Amino acid sequence: MKPERANCSSRRIVFLLLFVLAALFTRPTAGSPPQNNSKEELLVLAGEMGHPGGRLVVALRAEPKTLNPLIALDAPSREVIGAMQADLVHINRATQLTEPALAKSWKISPDGLRYTLVLRSGLKFSDGYPLDADDVLFTFRVYLDEKVHAPQRDLLLFDGKPLSLRKTDSQTIVFQLPKPYGVAERMFDGWAILPKHLLEKPYEEGKIAQLGALATRPNEWAGLGPFRLKEYVAGQRLVLERNPYFWKADEKGNRLPYLNELVFLFVPSADAQVLRFQSGETDVISRLGAENFSVLSRQEGNYTMVDAGPGFEYNFLFFNLSDPTEKTPAEIVQRQKWFREAKFRQAVSAAIDREAIVRLVYQGRGAPLWGLVTPGNRRWQDEKLPHPPRSLDRARTLLKEAGFSWTSASDGEITLLDSGGKPVEFSVVTSSSNADRAKMATLIQDDLKQLGMRVAVVPLEFRSLLDRVTQTKEYDACVLGMVSPDADPNVDVNVWLSRGGTHLWNPSQAHPATPWEAEIDRLIDEQMYARTFEQRKKLYDRAQELLREYQPMIFLASPDILTGAKKSVGNFRPAVLEPYVLWNVEQLYLKNDAVNATR
């Protein structure tokens, strides 16, 4: 009996050991995502129904620099990140209005200080890990951390004070603002929600900014966007593959995106991009110049060209109104006396033929501008803002009123003289790499010649230009352009506010230099924290009128967003907000999969 008992107990020990081993090996490890049994709340999108499969090839003008949304600054990186990440509330690039995204709903408290966002349940990152409120808390903790130096951090500060947030349960987050904010839920657009399970450790070690290099292995990076990383070949391409956990579906319940792969090819020149589109190597094209657009439109090809209308780019001329320092050359200080005269600036504005700029620079594919808000921004455009046609007579009257006079040479050439008898001569700097702006400067030179002003156009390499305009301030006037990333005017407040760094004509003022700048400051500050759209619009319209009246920036024109796609690309609906053609990438599909498969 004894040996039998001994045998039995040793068998028990073996079973016990096996059980322990089995338990050890079946326990979830760091590499396998924990299970989330809650029902997935997918967002159902309306629109043309597509079919799955295929690969869409897009060209980028430059190689993206990073996949890390915390440090991404360049447009190609942002475009790629846009396809790999998702935000809580999203601005629909077509309607320009907000729509639910990772947050299925939001509620704003009556005092406008508290935003309660509820996450969709059952969502997962592209590596299969579930999303919950902790990821959102982690994300904003990182963005707000001064040591991380996220460029977007300033958007989360209100009068220098950061917003705070807490979770009330695993799906609900409450954001507390120090002040009511007019932008409301739009402020949540563009904040990519980061995977805490992957990034918390590097963040604690102070290494989060070093992550997300392009050579990152696909299993080390995750997001909530429609695509995830598949392959990167330095200098050549970045391949994204379909995220099988993406949280949007079409009306039939098919999970989006339709495409299997999204390929970004790096094609460094605009002309080479056109050639590769023509030869069928890429499927869609955007950021086209008017000339290339015309060439492609004229040719019979297997593609459709779409002019989406004026975008959010505003081009303008501005004079150097900054306070002179000891280093400012005496000639610039002398010329600044003219530039500071509002009637001088008004006369220059009246003499510029904006219609000719649109016709000659953009081949008619653009809109003349009299204010910062372009016609592409339907909600915020000031309809009452006057659009006076070019008038040399009015320009001459204004100059006469400001004490200027004219003299004629024997060859009939007229010269404008200031009240001290000095001829009016100045230079306009512009970027040599932007042919459109160089053309604008030349047209302005020609327009102002008719008033007797001698203008020299000086194209400068872009960084040298920025150095002159923002650092040394050694310039007379400049033609420049900016693109608003959103329809809401708050993205441009630092252009308006005299204390703003992009208040280009006289940046970062300690106190407003003029009463009208003080008034603009007041209006913009007030609209920033006003609660209703009507209140904000009224205040913003008034600021636009002041800007038009005093002309510190003389607005010129806004180009159309020119795009194209192969006829086989379904759901191609370019928007005038960035990213122009990939904003609905999850809905894009290939009508003829076979064509793509053989490529």
Added chain:
Amino acid sequence: MRYLLRRSAHAAFLLLGVSLLAFAFTVLAPGSYFDEMRLNPQIAPETIVALRSRYELDRPLPVRYVHWVISLAHGDMGFSFAYNTPVAPLLLVRARNTLLLTVTVMLLAWGIALPLGIWSADHLGRLPDRLLSWGTAALLVIPDLVLALGLLVIAVKMGRLPTGGMVSLNFENLSFLGKTRDLLLHMALPVAALVLSVLPLLVRHVRAAVAEVLLAPFLLAAEGHGIPRRTLLYRYALPAAANPLVALFGFSIGTLLSGSLLIEVVMSWPGLGPFLLEAILARDIYVVIGGVLLSTLFLVGGNFLADLLLYWADPRIRTETGA
């Protein structure tokens, strides 16, 4: 051996000088990488100051140079502001692609230029020589950019050759032969553009060097002895004319990294061209300095190789050095 040491010391001084100059020029050029952020209304000036400080752009020049030299010693070659990673791996992967292109071009161009130049010198002043001279003159006056764009337009019209890039998207799925074919097809246009741009110069140099030697009395004597023309040209004339050509060959090696930059940009070849152009425009200074240093290394290496070849090819130099 002493000669080797002397050349190495020269090379080290040259590299030091070039690195100092490159550092000074790139750092002192107006504008910095973070200037573009100044045009972004959503980024506060304080953030830009903090970022400049993080990347040491606010430190004195000598400190930055010393830090860069230390980083060079670690094999990093500095840090790219744009890519947020060390420069060396970024440069090396692209330099490999550039070398694939330029080494092919060099071999092809010399392979064509030598027989063509010798043949032209042999027919000096006659119709074939004049036709070739006109042809090379025409190619010399056509700017590289026009040549590249012309070839691209032809390729688009023909629809047979890829208009950019290095390999097709389905490259990984191809067989070895398929991969080779795909790579060669992608190389065809940039190689053709580069060969056409360097060939005229090489042909003219070979022609001039050989033509000069063909009038030498020892060759006339050799001809009088009834040595076949072909042997005369390749066995006797070419070695005698080699000196200037060897120097030119060394120079060709020196331009291996820098000679194709423009064509690479136009043809979307993923080499150093588009990468350095972007870095220069963006003021990603350590990438630019790294690129310049790498090119200098090739120049030094090319000249060194040319010296060794001359030493080997020309007994007079050996005698002079020996004396």
